[in-house]
Amino acid sequence: MSQLIAIEGLDGAGKNTLVTALTAIWQSGGLRVAHFTFPRYGRSVHADLAAEALHGGHGDLRESVYAMALLFALDRRAAHASIAAAVADCDIVICDRYVASNAAYNAGRLGQDADGEVVTWVDELEFGRFGLPVPDRHVLLGVTPEVAMSRARGREESAARERDFYERDNSLQHRVDVVYHQLARTHWHSPWIVTDGADPAELAHRLRS
Numbered sequence: 001m002s003q004l005i006a007i008e009g010l011d012g013a014g015k016n017t018l019v020t021a022l023t024a025i026w027q028s029g030g031l032r033v034a035h036f037t038f039p040r041y042g043r044s045v046h047a048d049l050a051a052e053a054l055h056g057g058h059g060d061l062r063e064s065v066y067a068m069a070l071l072f073a074l075d076r077r078a079a080h081a082s083i084a085a086a087v088a089d090c091d092i093v094i095c096d097r098y099v100a101s102n103a104a105y106n107a108g109r110l111g112q113d114a115d116g117e118v119v120t121w122v123d124e125l126e127f128g129r130f131g132l133p134v135p136d137r138h139v140l141l142g143v144t145p146e147v148a149m150s151r152a153r154g155r156e157e158s159a160a161r162e163r164d165f166y167e168r169d170n171s172l173q174h175r176v177d178v179v180y181h182q183l184a185r186t187h188w189h190s191p192w193i194v195t196d197g198a199d200p201a202e203l204a205h206r207l208r209s
């Protein structure tokens, strides 16, 4: 039976690295794996507008928490059919960021907890109104904000990839971290595993068991 898995964590936590490792492990075991990365930059106008806003474009767009959240949600809505097709075709569909990113970042921005208003709004919009599939499992790559921010800084220097408005905001990263751990503790929508990502082989096995 197909499994939908969401990998969550702060900017620079190592999600992309972990998703690549998990995908390789499962594929080498003969499993059919599909992978999505949100935001879908270059493929979704909503994702591109959000990225441009996070780098200073589009006036005061980024000041609006709900407008930014809506752009990220519309990006996922446009991927709905592709996700459903992947779930039908593959053994595992893994998402590098998914709906919980919108919950954690926007609760963090508003200083709310995981049981606050904006998390309920994201839930009702994306899983309710848009009908996006609920992940079978969530993984929180729960390295500390200090580790994640130092990796994001390292990436900025080595890959000439400028950090955006959220990545530069240390206190936002700390608040998002708190909400992510609240979502994980309460197993928001499905069981959550919190990991430091150091042993992808063990995690790959655990996610299949």
Ligand SMILES: Nc1ncnc2c1ncn2[C@@H]1O[C@H](COP(=O)(O)OP(=O)(O)O)[C@@H](O)[C@H]1O
Binding pocket: 009, 010, 011, 012, 013, 014, 015, 016, 017, 018, 151, 152, 154, 155, 197, 198
């Ligand atoms: N386990 C790890 N230990 C040390 N560095 C790591 C680890 N995982 C990722 N990195 C590095 O940290 C940076 C951010 O990793 P990345 O996977 O792009 O994070 P994310 O997708 O969460 O933003 C990259 O430069 C990557 O090489």
Ligand SMILES: Cc1cn([C@H]2C[C@H](O)[C@@H](COP(=O)(O)OP(=O)(O)O)O2)c(=O)[nH]c1=O
Binding pocket: 011, 038, 039, 069, 072, 073, 097, 098, 099, 101, 102, 103, 105, 106, 164, 166, 167
């Ligand atoms: C997918 C998603 C991302 N975000 C935030 C998290 C990140 O700080 C920011 C950009 O996403 P990110 O994955 O960090 O993209 P990149 O590092 O490749 O630019 O958007 C949301 O607030 N909601 C969402 O639904």
